[in-house]
Amino acid sequence: MEPIRTIHVGLGAWGSNWATSVLAGHPEVDVLAYVDRDSATVARMQQRLGLPPERFFPSLEAAMAAVDAEAVIVALPIALHAPIAWQALEAGKHVVVEKPFTENLQEARDLVALAEARGLVLAVSQNYRFYPAPQMAAQLTRGAYLGRLASVNVDFRRNAFAERSSNLKIPHPLLRDMAIHHYDLMRLVIGEDPVEVSARTWNPPGSPYEMHPAGAMVFSFPSGVHVSYRGSWVDFGPQTPWGGDWKMDFEKGSITWTSRGDQPWPMKRDTVQIRRPNATMEEVALPEMRFHDRAGTLAAFAQAIRTGTEPLHFPSGRNNVMTLAIAEAALQSSLNGGAPVRLDSL
Ligand SMILES: NC(=O)c1ccc[n+]([C@@H]2O[C@H](COP(=O)([O-])OP(=O)(O)OC[C@H]3O[C@@H](n4cnc5c(N)ncnc54)[C@H](O)[C@@H]3O)[C@@H](O)[C@H]2O)c1
Structure with missing residues (x-):
């Protein structure tokens, strides 16, 4: 299966762990760009990952303009899940977002409707x-x-x-x-x-x-x-x-x-x-x-995108609305x- 071309957004406490321990070496995902608005965080992660500065961006918008990605991973604080996932879906990208899905049920339902209207895969990383x-x-x-x-x-x-x-x-x-x-x-x-x-x-x-x-x-x-x-x-x-x-x-x-x-x-x-x-x-x-934990989320996400069929236990956005409820x-x-x-x- 061709790896999914992704942009990873959020290099904080958990988002950096995604970058170093989950995304690095995952055979079904290629990270084309990393995004964090904090320049000190970006500098630290450039060094840790041993990657050139051209792979890092201060906003999702800038990253989407620069690389040909199919999907976006959102590892940001909860208040940013809905706006950043919305921006990615509107740009035609599949999205996997960290838990909890969104701050409220209406945001979650709106994202599910947008993803379905655009024929895009939307997942929530319920890694457990x-x-x-x-x-x-x-x-x-x-x-x-x-x-x-x-x-x-x-x-x-x-x-x-x-x-x-x-x-x-x-x-x-x-x-x-x-x-x-x-x-x-x-x-x-x-x-x-x-x-x-x-x-x-x-x-x-x-x-x-x-x-x-x-x-x-x-x-x-x-x-x-x-x-x-x-x-x-x-x-x-x-x-x-x-x-x-x-x-x-x-x-x-x-x-x-x-x-x-x-x-x-x-x-x-x-x-x-x-x-x-x-x-x-x-x-x-x-x-x-x-694949276990977030690597399992990513493998299921990749399978849903490439085959058009959700695998067993897939944490789709639609399914996750009940968990949030x-x-x-x-x-x-x-x-x-x-x-x-x-x-x-x-
Ligand atoms: N599934 C799990 O087991 C698990 C465990 C821990 C955290 N999480 C989830 O992971 C998510 C992220 O948590 P965290 O601990 O990494 O948060 P954090 O606050 O440590 O980091 C957030 C990062 O986002 C960056 N940022 C903020 N606004 C931005 C924007 N508009 N564009 C780009 N970057 C921006 C900040 O600079 C920071 O580096 C949360 O939803 C949390 O619930 C999940």
Whole structure:
């Protein structure tokens, strides 16, 4: 497959990691130009990547005028996702944008409509989809391996002090910025979209965060499945991998899984275990994945562009509107003291 000719926009904390660890050497993508408006950041990245200054631009507009790209990767702060993705789509480029998709649902719906009107691929990099454990959990659930699913418990525990996290001032660090990965994984593994969410959040004493970094949520799904979720960025207990610890209870047993460990071996923490009454625990063998995390997003993006068909688990913009809606519903609920919010009200 011919590599996709791209422009990469955003060389900040995460965007630079895209450039050095994901894009460099990805066989299905060629980066023709890098964009960042900050000249010091650009100078640093020129050196790190060992590339000539002609490959760097201060704006997407300048880069699009200079190189013949087919696609744009948007790794910018959330407020810029919609305007920059819009500019790229209007110029006829396919787009992959970092999570969370946009600041609000209307922006996301408008981008999806624009991409579809122009026949362009629009994707959101929900990189946690591209790990073996959630994909295996989805397969076992959909195949009713242990019968019908009844309920799911998810725990996410990290510690911002230990992480030396730079997200202390970010709006809604748990409900919008982090748990959006877990909302998206719920949809993937359960194979349904929730109908209702209630959320309570808090800021623990001593927390360095401006907005609530911890909370508990309940999600109701149309088949009667309930998910209970506990998450915290200021937890001193045993830390979970980024994907969280999951327990899925079925008619005939349970599946526990976890996913996305720390660098440099993020896949080593992916495990799936099956427990049935009066039986020894079964460790499920997980398949090797050629591309994982953002490399998986890019491979799926390239396939959708080149074949015109979305591969399995493809995080299209259209699909991602529901993930964003869950974040919106959770925020509304937490602002109203945990009152349930129906997804069809948004
Ligand atoms: N999927 C994940 O696991 C994950 C992890 C971390 C961050 N992210 C996401 O990545 C995105 C980027 O995060 P970050 O930490 O790199 O942000 P950041 O604030 O560190 O960097 C933003 C960069 O964009 C540049 N910039 C700002 N406006 C610009 C413009 N108009 N044109 C060109 N460049 C411009 C800035 O100079 C800066 O270098 C966010 O959406 C964040 O949610 C995702």
